[in-house]
Amino acid sequence: MKRAINAWAVPSGTDFETMFRTLSEIGFDAVELNVDADNFSGHSLTMETTPEELTEIAALSRQYQLPVTSISTALYWKFPLGSKDAATRAYAQDVLRAQLACARALGGDAILVVTGGIGDDTSIVECYELCRHALEELLPEIEASGILVGLENVGNGFFLSPGDMCEFIDAFESDYIRAYFDIGNVLRYSYPEYWIEILGSRICKVHAKDGRKVPSPVGYYEYPLLQGSVRWDKVMEALRIAGYEDVLTAELGASEKSPEFVYRTVHAALTEIVKL
Numbered sequence: 291m292k293r294a295i296n297a298w299a300v301p302s303g304t305d306f307e308t309m310f311r312t313l314s315e316i317g318f319d320a321v322e323l324n325v326d327a328d329n330f331s332g333h334s335l336t337m338e339t340t341p342e343e344l345t346e347i348a349a350l351s352r353q354y355q356l357p358v359t360s361i362s363t364a365l366y367w368k369f370p371l372g373s374k375d376a377a378t379r380a381y382a383q384d385v386l387r388a389q390l391a392c393a394r395a396l397g398g399d400a401i402l403v404v405t406g407g408i409g410d411d412t413s414i415v416e417c418y419e420l421c422r423h424a425l426e427e428l429l430p431e432i433e434a435s436g437i438l439v440g441l442e443n444v445g446n447g448f449f450l451s452p453g454d455m456c457e458f459i460d461a462f463e464s465d466y467i468r469a470y471f472d473i474g475n476v477l478r479y480s481y482p483e484y485w486i487e488i489l490g491s492r493i494c495k496v497h498a499k500d501g502r503k504v505p506s507p508v509g510y511y512e513y514p515l516l517q518g519s520v521r522w523d524k525v526m527e528a529l530r531i532a533g534y535e536d537v538l539t540a541e542l543g544a545s546e547k548s549p550e551f552v553y554r555t556v557h558a559a560l561t562e563i564v565k566l
Contacts, residue, residue, distance in 0.1 A: 291529075292319035293560040294359050294539040296497075299552060301544045302331035306347055309333045310354040316553045320359035322539045323347075323396065325388055327365070335361070335392050337384070344395035351396060358396040359537045360440070360470075360495055361389045371424045372407025372417035372448075379424050386428060390435045400438040400495050402470045405458070406446040417448065422461065432466050438494045440470025443485070445478060452488035459492055468492050472541070474499025474512060477519055486528035496529070498538040498560065515540060515559035526566040538564065 295318055300309050313321055326334035335347075351358055369382040389401040405421040408414055425432075425439070432439055441459060443449045449458070459467055469492045476482040486493065500518030502511055516522065540556045 291535060291564045292359075292537045293557060293564060294318060294320035294322055294537045295553065295556055296322040296362060296539055296541045297324055297331075297333055299540070299542045299544055299556065300331070300333055301549055304549070305332040307350050310350045310356050312550065313553065314354040314356040316550070316557050318356065318553075318557060320357045320537055320539075321351075322360045322362055322402075322541075323358055323392070323398075325361060325363040325365060325385065325392060335388075337388050339388075339392065341395065344392060348396050358393075358398045359539065360398045360400040360402060361393045361396070362402040362541075363389060366404035366406065370407035370417075371403070371405055372412065372421040374407075374412055374416070374420070379420065383424055383428055386439070387431065390432065390437050393437045394435055398437070400440050400468075400470070402442050402495070403439050404442050404444055404446070406444070406448045408447045414447070418458070421448075422458070425462065425467065429462065429464060429467075433464060436466075438466055438468050440468050440494045442470040442497070443472055443475050445475060450479070452485040455485075455489060456492065468494035470495045470497070472497040472499060473520060473525060474501045474518070474541075477501045477503060481524075482520060483524040483528040486525065486532055486534075490532045493529075493532060493534055495536060496534065496538055497541045498563065499541055512542075515556065516562065522563050523566045526563065 323335055328336050365385045369378050371382045373379050393401050408417045449455045455469055469489050471493045473482040476485050500513050500515045500520045502513055502519045545552045
């Protein structure tokens with residue numbers, strides 16, 4: 291498996307060229323970029339990123355031999371696909387379209403999409419139907435793009451079991467609607483290897499995170515890779531049984547520590563994990 295890192299780990303003042311050069315020199319096999327709000331960082335994609343800018347970023351990716359594996363975003367938290375507000379849902383669909391365009395231009399083969407919107411005024415049933423409809427409307431565009439849409443398991447109450455994910459994904463009857471599995475997010479209430487066993491070939495990408503269950507209202511805190519509760523040997527065995535041979539992408543925020551120290555630490559941990 292390949293070792294990648296999400297660009298959120300890179301300090302916001304870093305430009306695209308510096309990021310590509312540094313991560314390549316460290317030894318990462320790929321990078322995951324993000325569609326963020328305007329002016330979020332010097333290496334963010336946005337809803338306003340132009341085709342010309344994407345061409346320049348793609349050239350840097352080739353120059354430093356660091357492929358873009360996928361396109362993530364945090365915008366679905368503010369603009370959920372399952373919102374009752376039609377304008378919010380429409381904007382969320384535009385976010386997905388922007389991710390598809392970025393992935394195609396930069397050579398990625400998948401995007402990360404968060405389904406959600408459950409709240410005081412939106413029930414689980416309502417949210418499921420709204421999300422399903424929003425994605426069904428986009429399905430012709432998704433399939434025409436050739437880009438996989440990986441639905442991520444996050445802590446928003448939408449996917450509480452691997453069965454939930456399988457049922458939701460399978461209902462589309464499309465090879466392009468898949469699972470973007472986040473290992474660490476499952477630790478709140480389960481074991482990631484058990485989810486992998488059930489999700490199987492539906493998994494198109496994997497976020498590598500670690501954490502520990504704790505007796506608190508949150509019930510979970512993130513820890514550095516290999517320092518938490520994830521049973522990495524069992525996780526890797528489950529991924530291999532599922533036939534997953536793609537990328538493990540470390541997802542973490544930028545640190546106050548030396549960026550290169552963080553990158554090297556993450557790269558070393560991923561190297562150890564893929565050998566298990």
